[in-house]
Amino acid sequence: MKKILLPALLLIVLALAACGNKQEEPAKEDTPSKEQGTSDTITYQSEEGPVEVPANPQRVVVLSSFAGTVHEFGVNLVGAESWSKDNPSFDSFLKDVEEVSDENIEKIIELEPDLIIGLNTIKNIDKLKEIAPTVTYTYGKVDYLTQQIEIGKLLNKEKEATEWVDAFKARAQQAGEDIKAKIGKDSTVSVIEEFDKQIYVFGDNWGRGTEILYQEMKLAMPEKVKEMTKKDGYYALSAEVLPEFAGDYIILSKSDTGDNSFLETETYKNIPAVKNDQVYQVNTAEFSFNDAYTLDNQLDFFIKSFLGTK
Incomplete structure (x- = not known):
């Protein structure tokens, strides 16, 4: 089964990490x-x-x-x-x-x-x-x-797990407040990935850091993404309509072995987030999950990318 149909993670229903x-x-x-x-x-x-x-x-x-x-x-x-x-x-x-x-x-x-x-x-x-x-x-x-x-x-290990969740939520929610204060509370963020020659955008529960960005940090999702991912948690689209789903900031989940030719198109290059250098690239193989270890790493990445700190 294709890993994109996890969640996930993502997860497939084990896919590249699920229902929102x-x-x-x-x-x-x-x-x-x-x-x-x-x-x-x-x-x-x-x-x-x-x-x-x-x-x-x-x-x-x-x-x-x-x-x-x-x-x-x-x-x-x-x-x-x-x-x-x-x-x-x-x-x-x-x-x-x-x-x-x-x-x-x-x-x-x-x-x-x-x-x-x-x-x-x-x-x-x-x-x-x-x-x-x-x-x-x-x-x-x-x-x-x-x-x-x-x-x-x-x-x-319930005690350890509960302590981890409490600490994670506190750190993620504080980071969300700091990020919104910097980029503006209405600025939108999209999570985009190429898999098996298809481009996907993700909702708020499909790994790739979506749970952190949308559920904990409360960052805004583009309306088009919210609408089209409501049913399955993800949505497949063509490169031609990608600008309609692109937020002010983009988390680009990329694999070196995938078909990344869309990144060279004028359509992609003219997306405002791309032109403004507001695209943060991650490794698909590392970012698809939403386990505790990966969530910590994803949170570190977002704090560093948006705020320049860790």
Whole structure:
């Protein structure tokens, strides 16, 4: 499946990182939680019901977009899917981690995981459950920060996850105020990406920093983008109409291996944000995600790009 149809991340529904969802508290019965089990396990209330998982997992396999969150909360990874392995910003902690897939059951068995995590779109879930406790999530069922806390609960790291979310929100919201004070509260920002010879714009919940820009920082989205991404969270368009979707500032998600020929067209070059040097370029492979580790990096990038500080 094309990675653009993640979210994400983006995520596909694992795609280049999903449905636009706001930071609303989910209904109580839909919100997974954990309860204490034995001294060696906890009972995690997953979307599918209670699951006995290790109280201190040591060998985690991630088959979707959560590797950065697992690492951020200090838990050891032994396997991760190719999408995460291809992310250069993850090299520091995934370099020696085995690449796995939901179709290579034998390899996962060899890794002897004590916990497997993925999106509910992965294959062979029943077989995976025979190897180790397996917990899956529906992308977009809860908002992106609640998702971090859910992973924290699963890993028995709820306190750490909650502290991370609180600190992240405070820093992102302050940065948003500072940015609006500098560029003007009505200035708009677009997130644009080329993938598989197609140009996309993104709404407020499809990785690539969109959650930070629109949900936390409350930066303005161009009306055309808001209208056309309302249904799917992203929208495919032609280079000819790109100016209609371009904000006063552009976050350009770019891959060196993609078809970036539209960047050389007069249509693109004449976009005001381009002419005013208000385009901030990011690496698609690094920016598509919305895990805790990536969110921190995205926030650093926005603060540096818009404010010249970090």
